[in-house]
Amino acid sequence: MPSVSGTGVPSFDTTTFLDSLKLHPRSHAFTMSTAVRAPGEASSSKALTHSGMNSKLKDMKYAVRGDVPIAAERIQKELDSGTSKRPYTEILACNIGNPHSVGQTPVSWFRQVMALVNCPELSDTANFPEDVKARAKLIRSQVGGGTGAYSHSKGISAFRDNVARFIERRDGYPADPEQIFLCAGASAGIEKVMSALIAGPQDAVLVPIPQYPLYSALITLMGGNMVGYYLDEEKNWGFNLATAKEALAKARADGLNPKGMVVINPGNPTGQVMSQADLTDIVKMCKEEGLLLMSDEVYQENVYVDNKKFVSMKKVVRDLGKDYDDFELVSFHSTSKGLIGECGRRGGFMELCGMDSGVVSEIFKLACMGLCPNLDGQMMTGLMVDPPKEGEPSYKLYHEECSAIYSDLKRKSKIVVDALNDIEGMSCQVAEGAMYAFPKIDLGPGAIKAAEAAGQAPDLFYCLALLEETGICCVPGSGFAQVPGTYHFRTTFLPPADKLEDAMKRFKKFHEDFRAKYN
């Protein structure tokens, strides 16, 4: 258990966290080697053996598609076969922010423009509004060789211009298209920056706890160290400057070399929307302490509470004035989230501010090695940031579709959080934004013992049982990290409202039975 500091938030003990990973090698994710190799199967004759492969990759954990989703895949096959006697007929995938996979429909305008760009012969026959045809024509002129050609490795210049104008409208400050890289989803951008940042085994990056496991995974893969700073659950997963500074000081005392800091706003898995005051504290801290700031803003459109709004880190930095002109910031955005939820496109961008020009060149070289992000994802990014305007023929439908998705997400965030809070032994902060709730569960000592006997982290044990009994697929909190001795899980609120309402009833029943069984 961590010591509780004067800040009201336990300080993050890196050693304890890493030890816990070692104690439960299968608890946080995904070390499948023992599971999939048949007993007695020899592998020593192989040129590439599991023991001889890159240990950083082996050590890497990635929970979002870890043990629970793999079990769900197995159960789905059983359900598909028609031989299942389970009390449910389908898996409810609450493990990943993948809106279209659970019934959200595409916003028409994007698909119309894309179809005309990729297949110009449709222009004559398609019954599309004039602005769709005009936009497709414009894009065809902008992409030069068409969507079948590799583009500039940063992405099509016109799309990067669109992004820059979007950032300017959003923040009220200039943006330079040359400092914008289109990426195959935010993940691909984050990977590039981490690859440049982590130079040696002492290098470290501050990451919120709980965190999106892409960060811990990349830091492990690049051979660096994750230094967690706890968010304050009781203050709706709020940022606590003193806690973060303590974590930083401890990392330095341990001989680590912290070089960067990650912020996820709105939060994943925690759903909070951060205030400009907290963001300002973070920027000041990074400047004082010499940290590169990475701001994950993929949920910037997903704010559901009336008393908060998204403020970009770029705006926070520029609001601080001239002293922060050179401040080093990379911000990430994606086509996968927001209201469009076009995950399969793998579109997104990052904006680099104040970065050493030599470093930018090396990041560009890395982008060149991958040739370019896919053109459909690039196009989707360019469209996302420059949608139909009021008065244009497509505006009405576009606006209606987006509004409906927004209202639905807002309503479902409340359905899920309220239902979870209605379960005894469970407490859930308000999901102010993003696509997730991250409730705390009181498992009781009996369940913890049973989990240990099964060689599983208690929250994994719980989520696997939940899946088996109800078909609801969530991700255990240990995949995101949490205060030791506490247990959480992450659930999306993306499936249709009626299914969520049904699922929450099954959930309540399951939880009561689970508690009764083990305690």
Next chain:
Amino acid sequence: MPSVSGTGVPSFDTTTFLDSLKLHPRSHAFTMSTAVRAPGEASSSKALTHSGMNSKLKDMKYAVRGDVPIAAERIQKELDSGTSKRPYTEILACNIGNPHSVGQTPVSWFRQVMALVNCPELSDTANFPEDVKARAKLIRSQVGGGTGAYSHSKGISAFRDNVARFIERRDGYPADPEQIFLCAGASAGIEKVMSALIAGPQDAVLVPIPQYPLYSALITLMGGNMVGYYLDEEKNWGFNLATAKEALAKARADGLNPKGMVVINPGNPTGQVMSQADLTDIVKMCKEEGLLLMSDEVYQENVYVDNKKFVSMKKVVRDLGKDYDDFELVSFHSTSKGLIGECGRRGGFMELCGMDSGVVSEIFKLACMGLCPNLDGQMMTGLMVDPPKEGEPSYKLYHEECSAIYSDLKRKSKIVVDALNDIEGMSCQVAEGAMYAFPKIDLGPGAIKAAEAAGQAPDLFYCLALLEETGICCVPGSGFAQVPGTYHFRTTFLPPADKLEDAMKRFKKFHEDFRAKYN
């Protein structure tokens, strides 16, 4: 200069090659830091400086989008501005295998199916053949959540089935869809395998010289060692077993730990098509020596000579019989090449054979971290391997379009190779396949001296001059590696035939002037 061994091919001296990289830090590619940082600009106040960043990324070279294309970008802007007094009006991009960027048009069928899948509302209005509509309907049922959803991280199951059936038809041996990963281009698959393979600073991978610089780049980035084995230029870039074994023995004597071997067939940048006999030698060598074999087969459709045909490495392995059932092979294919040339889609796949199941799981975990390859690229891959069949309504047009592209590529390969061989002081092997010619140039001592004075590799110096004078953009041989003391460049033969013919005239004049100027 390397020693000439009894095999008729110089043995590859790793030290010399690496030293040459160090001696000419800007010759092979792309270390831009000094070029782009303004004089006197301080960077020491940055959290992430060029000197403090990941040195493996800095050391990495990637020539295909290196110095020459960057100069071309600058000249293009000058041309666009209308103020240029150059004797040409456009850059002829021969630096990259990017067919659509230089005028090749998309094959209609793919675009039609994709448009209907992404935008189902078109089904009623589009004037498309019935088989297009049926295929789109089938795909919509296969992708479940649609193309806007993340898929399984290996790719949509039905598309992997398509790939497996394609491999079976091609080779006459079974293929397992579970061992097939769809990737964002072959590059993304190669990166994953390299990431698993290279575990420590002594680990090494055998790579043909000349090679596609993705391999050297990835090996550097992962912290391993590239061990080159020379192809025999005089035998049309043929494989020489003795040379490869010598390179392997020398690497081991140097304390390295060779774990894998790369083959590129048809060759890039060299355009040769390898015989089954040579491929069999390679497989036997890898088995004897305990090497994982990586077979880059992205140009498998691009064979232009009548006396040769592509044989897949998978077929070679299976033809060797039961003793090779466990042979470790990864083969790569792409939507970017062949006749469709859909580079912008970032589609492709890799097939894993005989791999340790634990290693496969770790590669899968890495794929999970990136969520999934983009769905349009996946769809294009699924379509590429299962095109219209004879008798189906779309077959005629599909066949006509593909045949026209094939004939055109075949003709242009001959135009370029013949024209280059017609230039004094230049010799070019037959481009049997792929999209490239890789001629040897006799620069003469004066040019070499001038290049040294300019701090450039001689072939870079030559290619930059060629670009300035003629607008033809090629990649210097040093970006691919070559026998020390020899100079080459890579050119595609993708631009339209009339432009290529014109360009070759300018090229001849340039070469004569260049030789006269410096010697």
